[in-house]
Amino acid sequence: MKKSILSLVMLFFFGTMSVVAETKTEEFKVYGNCGMCKTRIEKAAKSVEGVTKAKWDKVTKMVTITYDESKTDADKVLAAIAKVGHDTDTHKAEDAVYDKLHGCCKYDRPKSETSMKGEKDIKKSCCADSKTKSCGDKKK
Numbered sequence: 496m497k498k499s500i501l502s503l504v505m506l507f508f509f510g511t512m513s514v515v516a517e518t519k520t521e522e523f524k525v526y527g528n529c530g531m532c533k534t535r536i537e538k539a540a541k542s543v544e545g546v547t548k549a550k551w552d553k554v555t556k557m558v559t560i561t562y563d564e565s566k567t568d569a570d571k572v573l574a575a576i577a578k579v580g581h582d583t584d585t586h587k588a589e590d591a592v593y594d595k596l597h598g599c600c601k602y603d604r605p606k607s608e609t610s611m612k613g614e615k616d617i618k619k620s621c622c623a624d625s626k627t628k629s630c631g632d633k634k635k
């Protein structure tokens with residue numbers, strides 16, 4: 496008798512947990528510059544199974560992701576973002592991937608000083624005040 500009550504309680508407990516834990520929305524810092532970065536970051540985040548929403552803010556450099564906790568976690572999403580060239584506070588993009596980014600997407604990296612020479616000027620000329628005008632088109 497005691498056992499069945501216990502299992503009922505357990506069932507209720509886990510049942511409630513799975514409903515609460517279904518989706519989660521979190522915010523993370525993701526380094527980037529312009530509209531092209533936004534597209535790239537959001538696309539990478541959404542490519543992770545379980546992610547339903549991803550929105551990156553160019554001004555605050557924050558990405559807001561909504562995902563199914565039973566399918567994925569923030570770590571995987573940030574890893575996917577880093578994979579396409581954007582540093583986060585927990586995952587760093589590979590230098591080789593970063594180097595291939597469009598000139599105006601070469602954000603100031605938090606640490607690495609390598610591969611920064613000469614890139615700042617390009618970035619300033621196309622990204623500083625023109626919003627997404629020149630940065631947003633998908634030239635390759």
Ligand SMILES: [Cu+2]
Nearest residue numbers: 529531532600
């Ligand atoms: Cu960009």
